[in-house]
Each structure stands twice: as C-alpha cells, then as structure tokens.
Amino acid sequence: MLLFMVQGLPLLGLGYGVWLFSREGIRPLDVGLLVGMYLLTMTGIELGFHRYYAHRTFETTRPIRALLLILGSMAGQGSTLLWSAIHRWHHAHTDVPGDLHSPTLGRHGWWQRVRGFFWSQFLWYLDTPAVANFGRFLERHRAAPDAVLASAEDSQEHRLVRTLPDLLRDEWLLRLNQRYGLWVLLGFALPTVVGGLATGSWEGAWRGLVWGGFVRFSLVQQVSFAINSVTHTLGTQPLASRDDSRNNAVMAVLTLGAGWHNNHHTFPGSAFTDLRWWQVDASGLMIRLLERLGLAWDVRRPSAEAIAARQRPSRSPHE
Ligand SMILES: [Zn+2]
Ligand SMILES: [Zn+2]
Numbered sequence: 001m002l003l004f005m006v007q008g009l010p011l012l013g014l015g016y017g018v019w020l021f022s023r024e025g026i027r028p029l030d031v032g033l034l035v036g037m038y039l040l041t042m043t044g045i046e047l048g049f050h051r052y053y054a055h056r057t058f059e060t061t062r063p064i065r066a067l068l069l070i071l072g073s074m075a076g077q078g079s080t081l082l083w084s085a086i087h088r089w090h091h092a093h094t095d096v097p098g099d100l101h102s103p104t105l106g107r108h109g110w111w112q113r114v115r116g117f118f119w120s121q122f123l124w125y126l127d128t129p130a131v132a133n134f135g136r137f138l139e140r141h142r143a144a145p146d147a148v149l150a151s152a153e154d155s156q157e158h159r160l161v162r163t164l165p166d167l168l169r170d171e172w173l174l175r176l177n178q179r180y181g182l183w184v185l186l187g188f189a190l191p192t193v194v195g196g197l198a199t200g201s202w203e204g205a206w207r208g209l210v211w212g213g214f215v216r217f218s219l220v221q222q223v224s225f226a227i228n229s230v231t232h233t234l235g236t237q238p239l240a241s242r243d244d245s246r247n248n249a250v251m252a253v254l255t256l257g258a259g260w261h262n263n264h265h266t267f268p269g270s271a272f273t274d275l276r277w278w279q280v281d282a283s284g285l286m287i288r289l290l291e292r293l294g295l296a297w298d299v300r301r302p303s304a305e306a307i308a309a310r311q312r313p314s315r316s317p318h319e
Pocket of ligand 2: 050054055087091264268
C-alpha cells in the first residue's frame, strides 16, 4: 500500500502538471527545473546506480560516490543496494526463469506480449514483495552481513542480497543507503526551494515542486523502467548477447546511454555502451571527462578483439 502511494502520488502530480500546462502553458523556469532535475537524477541512475554501484565499471572518489548515490536515490527507484541487487539479478537471469521483469519470458502471441510489456514497464515493481521489504530486511541483518550472505535461505530478499557481497561489507555505503527516504524527499525539496527563491513567491515554490519534483520524478521513473520493457522488445541486435536485449537510439538519448542495451548486455562490465562513433553515450562521455580530470580510474572497456568476436554474422541493415 505504501509502495502504491509512493508510486501513485507522483503520477497524480504528473496529471496535475498536464492540467496546469493546458491552462497556463509552461514557463522558462519550469522547463529549467524539469530538465535540470531530470538530467541530475538520470545521471544518478545511469552513471551512479548502474555503471558505478551495480557493475563497478570504474573507481572514483568518495565525494563523487556519495553524490552519485544521493542523485540516484532522488529518482525514487529504490535504494542503491536494492536497485543494484535487482539489476545484478537481471544480468544473471536475463529473459530466462528468475528474471523479475522480462517482457518476453514465457510470452507467446500478441496479447501475452502486450501484457509482458506492461509487466516489465512497472507492474513487476508493485508485485515483487522484496521491493517493499528490502530496506527492513537489510536493517534486520545489518550487524551480520557475512551471516546473511552465507545463509542458505531461499527467500527473494536472500537471493537479492547474495548478489551484493562487495557492497554489503561497505559500512559507509550502508549508512548512506539507510537514509534513502531522506534523499527522495531532497529530490522534491530542491526544485521547490530553487523555484521559491528564484521567484520570491510561494507560487514559484509550488511550481518548482510540480515540474522539478512530481513531473520529473514520473518521467525519469517511466523512462528508466522502459529500459526493461522497450529495450528488451524494440530495436536492433548487432551483437550476440544471448538474450532479447536491443539497441534503441531514442532510449539511448533519454537514458543518457543505457538504451544501447544490446551492447550493454554483451559487455556489462564496460564503463561505456557506445561501440560505434554515432552511438551517443552521455554517461560514457561523463566517465571519460572524470578520467581526464583524474577523478575516475580503473575504467573498464572491452578490447577490439572481444567486440569483433561478439558481432553477429548477419548484421542488421541499420548497423
Ligand atoms: Zn536488460
Ligand atoms: Zn546493467
């Protein structure tokens, strides 16, 4: 129920934003807060949660790790540890039994495919008990991470936690992760305060909350979740990734690089998802910049031989 409210409230806010737009249009400050907060929180998800915490594709400084954790948490897609665990589980069971959000697993015929699409878009998130229970589960076992990692229990929470041996032993990370609710609220407070201060009015604060808070939250969430539905259904498969992952240029732009999903599933340990010059990977560009500045190191990338070895023999005409 709580999860439904957390999901439902921003959707109501999105509906209010659409109504407001139909009556008054949208002002430059609203656009700035919407786009700015979208880019910040999407960076937290793709660069932070996905490429740093879930896949450990590079190393970086502690302040940047903290910043990425806070920005990703502001997107409200679950705490860093929950998000990373579900994602690591997805890579270990992609589109095969056990995958929590495959759109294609066991789906035959167009009606089943449509149902699969909506399941992987957001229904799985509301109907997976571990999503709601994971925070309390971590709290219960916080004093003994090694015991919970070694436990033979087969609950969904135990299965997810066993994907996190490296992250679970990081006490600093556990402390920041524990404050997940605070970071989500910060994601709403920040545009509210900026909107209020920039206009010097309560109305400006309210509009900041609507556009930079509720509307941004709903858009980032549905675009991120579409990586599970759209990029396992629509797009090209130039590489042999042994699953249904696809490259989708529109999704790649919207997700700051995650949409080159066939590339990513083929080389999940790579810090970059672009394998061709025209494949724009905004998060990869940010990692290159951090590397140049000496703020990222041990940046992992596949060799040219490894990429050549995974090309499908009959390439798509779009590739
Ligand atoms: Zn995937
Ligand atoms: Zn991944």
